[in-house]
Amino acid sequence: MKDFAYLSAPDVPTALQAIARPGARFLGGGTNLVDLMRQNIERPDTVIDITRLPLDRVEELPGGGLRVGALVRNSHLAAHRAVRERYPMLAQAILAGASGQLRNMATVGGNLLQRTRCAYFTDLSAGCNKRQPGSGCDAVGGFNRNAAVLGASASCVATHPSDMCVALAALDAVVELESVRGVRRVPLTGFHRLPGDTPQVETEIAADELITAVELPALPVAAASRYRKIRDRASYAFALVSVAAAMHARDGVITDIRLALGGVATRPWRAHQAERELLGAPATEESFRRAAEAELAAAVPQSQNGFKIELAQRAITATLRQLLTEGGAA
Amino acid sequence: MTTYVGEAVDRVDGTAKTTGGARFSAEYPYPDLAHAALVHATVARGRITRLDTTAAEAVPGVIAVLTHRNAPPLKPAPRVTPLNLATLASGTSVNYLNTDEVHWNGQPVAVVVAESPEAAQEAAHLVEVAYAHLPATVDFAAAEPDAKPQKSNLIMSGGAVKGDPEAALAAAPVALDLRYTTPPHHHNAIEPHATTAHWADGRLTLHDGAQNIYWTRDHLAMRFGIPKDDIRVLSPFVGGAFGGKTMVWPGTILAAMAAKATGRPVRLMLTREGVYRTVGGRTPSTQRVAVGADESGRMTALIHTSVTLTGRVGGGPEQVTSQTRHLYDAAAIRVQQNLVELDVLSNTVMRAPGESIGTFALEATVDELAYRLGVDPIELRARNEPARNPMDGKAFAHRKLRECFEQGAKEFGWAGRNPEPRSTRDGRWLVGTGVAAAYHPSWQFPANVTVRLSADGTALVRCGFHEMGMGGATAQAQIAADALGLPVEAVTVEYGDTRLPTGPGAGGSAQTASVAAALVAACEKLTRLARALARRTPGAAGASYPEILRLAGRDSIEARVGSDTRLGTAVGQLRFAGKLMSDRRRWVKAACGAQFCEVRVDADTGEVRVTRWLGVFDVGRVINAKTAASQLRGGIVMGIGMALAEETLVDPRTGRIMNASLSEYHVPVHADVPAIEIRYLDDPDPTMPLGLIGVGEVSITGVAGAIANAVFHATGRRIRDLPITLDKLL
Numbered sequence A: 001m002k003d004f005a006y007l008s009a010p011d012v013p014t015a016l017q018a019i020a021r022p023g024a025r026f027l028g029g030g031t032n033l034v035d036l037m038r039q040n041i042e043r044p045d046t047v048i049d050i051t052r053l054p055l056d057r058v059e060e061l062p063g064g065g066l067r068v069g070a071l072v073r074n075s076h077l078a079a080h081r082a083v084r085e086r087y088p089m090l091a092q093a094i095l096a097g098a099s100g101q102l103r104n105m106a107t108v109g110g111n112l113l114q115r116t117r118c119a120y121f122t123d124l125s126a127g128c129n130k131r132q133p134g135s136g137c138d139a140v141g142g143f144n145r146n147a148a149v150l151g152a153s154a155s156c157v158a159t160h161p162s163d164m165c166v167a168l169a170a171l172d173a174v175v176e177l178e179s180v181r182g183v184r185r186v187p188l189t190g191f192h193r194l195p196g197d198t199p200q201v202e203t204e205i206a207a208d209e210l211i212t213a214v215e216l217p218a219l220p221v222a223a224a225s226r227y228r229k230i231r232d233r234a235s236y237a238f239a240l241v242s243v244a245a246a247m248h249a250r251d252g253v254i255t256d257i258r259l260a261l262g263g264v265a266t267r268p269w270r271a272h273q274a275e276r277e278l279l280g281a282p283a284t285e286e287s288f289r290r291a292a293e294a295e296l297a298a299a300v301p302q303s304q305n306g307f308k309i310e311l312a313q314r315a316i317t318a319t320l321r322q323l324l325t326e327g328g329a330a
Numbered sequence B: 001m002t003t004y005v006g007e008a009v010d011r012v013d014g015t016a017k018t019t020g021g022a023r024f025s026a027e028y029p030y031p032d033l034a035h036a037a038l039v040h041a042t043v044a045r046g047r048i049t050r051l052d053t054t055a056a057e058a059v060p061g062v063i064a065v066l067t068h069r070n071a072p073p074l075k076p077a078p079r080v081t082p083l084n085l086a087t088l089a090s091g092t093s094v095n096y097l098n099t100d101e102v103h104w105n106g107q108p109v110a111v112v113v114a115e116s117p118e119a120a121q122e123a124a125h126l127v128e129v130a131y132a133h134l135p136a137t138v139d140f141a142a143a144e145p146d147a148k149p150q151k152s153n154l155i156m157s158g159g160a161v162k163g164d165p166e167a168a169l170a171a172a173p174v175a176l177d178l179r180y181t182t183p184p185h186h187h188n189a190i191e192p193h194a195t196t197a198h199w200a201d202g203r204l205t206l207h208d209g210a211q212n213i214y215w216t217r218d219h220l221a222m223r224f225g226i227p228k229d230d231i232r233v234l235s236p237f238v239g240g241a242f243g244g245k246t247m248v249w250p251g252t253i254l255a256a257m258a259a260k261a262t263g264r265p266v267r268l269m270l271t272r273e274g275v276y277r278t279v280g281g282r283t284p285s286t287q288r289v290a291v292g293a294d295e296s297g298r299m300t301a302l303i304h305t306s307v308t309l310t311g312r313v314g315g316g317p318e319q320v321t322s323q324t325r326h327l328y329d330a331a332a333i334r335v336q337q338n339l340v341e342l343d344v345l346s347n348t349v350m351r352a353p354g355e356s357i358g359t360f361a362l363e364a365t366v367d368e369l370a371y372r373l374g375v376d377p378i379e380l381r382a383r384n385e386p387a388r389n390p391m392d393g394k395a396f397a398h399r400k401l402r403e404c405f406e407q408g409a410k411e412f413g414w415a416g417r418n419p420e421p422r423s424t425r426d427g428r429w430l431v432g433t434g435v436a437a438a439y440h441p442s443w444q445f446p447a448n449v450t451v452r453l454s455a456d457g458t459a460l461v462r463c464g465f466h467e468m469g470m471g472g473a474t475a476q477a478q479i480a481a482d483a484l485g486l487p488v489e490a491v492t493v494e495y496g497d498t499r500l501p502t503g504p505g506a507g508g509s510a511q512t513a514s515v516a517a518a519l520v521a522a523c524e525k526l527t528r529l530a531r532a533l534a535r536r537t538p539g540a541a542g543a544s545y546p547e548i549l550r551l552a553g554r555d556s557i558e559a560r561v562g563s564d565t566r567l568g569t570a571v572g573q574l575r576f577a578g579k580l581m582s583d584r585r586r587w588v589k590a591a592c593g594a595q596f597c598e599v600r601v602d603a604d605t606g607e608v609r610v611t612r613w614l615g616v617f618d619v620g621r622v623i624n625a626k627t628a629a630s631q632l633r634g635g636i637v638m639g640i641g642m643a644l645a646e647e648t649l650v651d652p653r654t655g656r657i658m659n660a661s662l663s664e665y666h667v668p669v670h671a672d673v674p675a676i677e678i679r680y681l682d683d684p685d686p687t688m689p690l691g692l693i694g695v696g697e698v699s700i701t702g703v704a705g706a707i708a709n710a711v712f713h714a715t716g717r718r719i720r721d722l723p724i725t726l727d728k729l730l
């Protein structure tokens, strides 16, 4: 690993000053950054430890929402009582990710910015436009079983790997960013970018900005919500497909719906198309399936990941069915 | 008299391992220790055209950057000769850092030695290498049709025929002709390969996690051109191996080279990626299994052929069709193994090389035949259970396969199973059960042993065998304690050091039996000595062995089996070869078993979960109930991985492994493994020392077959390509 300077920021202004140094990066739990430094995918000159910043609390917002500090550990957030009661899909999504040890280290801010697990991104000998713009994409025509079927471009087919972000996308979460220039707020669904022809630019965050919090608005429908993750082994694997869903039905008609997908897209994927199909539709297996098909209509498979289209449709249908029959959506 | 043999004695190294006292190869603290890191080639075949080490050398703490330009000369890897089995130990034939040629994607092309592992890794990253590409064949699926038949030799037969199986198949009233594929696998021992090398006065001390320290010693002696007595290999603790630490891979050689070049003790601990790039794994395979039967279910034809790969620079055939010579009493049988050579790293032995994947194809086919015939799969096996070896009519040394199935069926609750696929559902889960036979040949190798009995009532057993976690030292302590009438705590077992009497390699599930044979003989010699002493010693009649020594005024007596002199070694090897040949003429020797499992498959998503397991094994006499059960259980866990998730992804365009990491190569995690029930018949094999047959490998065999069969029962889908991932079940 390359030698780097390490400093630990006691407060936000210090952190924001320090990040102006060239080649500086924030260090949250380090579970992604340090791994990538070992692999020489990331080579920062300065690492600014932000784990002492006073951003480690979950606070009530007026009206029933929550404000989650960027340094709240993933395991803490998943265990938080208000989260489990008001946004069960979020707790489930976090617990479906990584391992207990990793979740104890991982922070909310770091989770938002974790990099893709595409094998060609992490192998320096391979072509990867995300890692080295202009070097091509070896996943196309290579191992792309894990790749995206939605939101991909000719230059990049890498999936966004986060489970937590899928739930956040469904929950209309808002990301708060701070820099020396001030504070701004970006909805989570607009935070991660589609790759287009600049896959190296992954999010809206500027190089000198700090994620300070994620806000969860009050969302009564989320009290009956679920996260379903489908993967190659029972635990400790990234999603092939995941579904975050919240639904409310009255008299057999869907009156409220939130739906997002993981594992299938280049960013946490809010299923707007399916939501439009479902809102006001009868809460039946047929509606679920039709909406799932509508969402995946634009999907483009690679050589090995075509199964994700069918799998995602089945997973959406099964998750909504389960919400209806067991999850208190009706 | 047995007091300890068969008991669940706690492992003798348990405390050391659980308290951190056990020292592994990367943990030896030499003053002045330097650290090494490898630079791996990024092309499948080529020549180095440019090499720039300037940036690497500028990293603070870097001591040396060794490349083909400045590395000390090495002798080429020896040619394999049956006169010296250590010549089998070459991981590859490449003369590392003595050539500008690259033979596989990942070959080490430079070694950095530095004051810290971090500096070494960083400098390794900064070594710039450019290559001229040479044509390479790396795509197994594309090359597989060009495979050539494997030639037979003393150790392995490439093929055999009885009768006219193709004609019998064509004439059979019921016939199946199926094709299977299995991917490459890697061992993934928890301890990555590590070596600490130290030269003093031209002599080399090597701490190296190894399954055959004598092969390692002899191989290094040949490569460095020094007498083998000038090398000492120490390997008291090995953090798992599964075959991956049998051969001498580049890391071991390069650590010794780096220490020699720098004059410093050097530690080279491979990264996980480094293990994938420089240590071989299991071959991929394609297999054809065809079976014909009459209406009563008697097999009339059985054909099993395979294609596997070897690296152009090394590796060998894996006996994929071996079990098919022994399991079913078909009237006509043909087995044939075929090989294709690729420009990839050598394949190597990995737990039950051959049978692990061969039993998958065979046992899935037998299940399919049972369904075709409408016969219960256990009943079908019983109808085809041979009384003598089907291929040549030789006697079985020990064969309790039918008993394994019977006991298993009873305990698992097989009777009354509704054979109909998709007939059981539990909520969203489709539930199925499956069985398969397990089979693994048993071996025995030469071993030299000394046993010393002391007047203080302790005994010391010395033999250079290997302990990779199986419990070998504990088992030998139990055997010696029984033979000498001592408490097991009074027996110390020394192993894992080439200064000790030459032990067997840990392989072929043969180590415990091999050492036990010599140990029992040595203990007999020793007790004869003691009794003779007693006859000459007044008052010693009826005394215990230690008392005899005290009364006779002797501190200790010692007995030895086998000799480590040049002549003694040659005699030992000849005797071994003679016994092997005569045993082979008389008997077919093997461990076998019956695997029972239940799986659940999500009706929507195809996710497969294994929810019950029972394995019943015929492994002869069991020495330690606890460690034997753990071995058997571990093999099943590994088999679950093979069935459902494990696959090394070799990019067919570049020959590069693309999932060289434990997060992307999926071994089973706890949540994938149900409670595993283990039973063994504990019926001694009269042709084996103490009646024991090895337990190390048999239990991985049959696992993937049982799971594939259970998945069929649950879903009605036959998956013939491993791993059985959910996309194949949608």
Ligand SMILES: Cc1cc2nc3c(=O)[nH]c(=O)nc-3n(C[C@H](O)[C@H](O)[C@H](O)COP(=O)(O)OP(=O)(O)OC[C@H]3O[C@@H](n4cnc5c(N)ncnc54)[C@H](O)[C@@H]3O)c2cc1C
Pocket (backbone or CB within 6 Å): A025, A026, A027, A028, A029, A030, A031, A032, A033, A034, A035, A050, A070, A071, A074, A096, A097, A098, A099, A102, A105, A106, A107, A108, A109, A110, A111, A112, A113, A114, A161, A162, A163, A164, A209, A210, A211, A212, A236, A237, A238, A239, B663
């Ligand atoms: C073996 C393994 C398995 C895993 N499995 C899963 C899984 O199944 N599902 C899943 O979702 N995830 C999984 N993960 C990923 C894990 O969730 C992430 O590594 C973790 O969330 C990252 O958080 P962190 O705090 O450790 O981030 P860090 O590694 O500290 O940082 C990641 C990035 O975010 C930046 N950063 C961190 N905090 C801030 C901030 N407040 N403001 C601005 N920038 C910031 C850092 O500079 C860095 O670029 C797995 C990881 C591993 C190692």
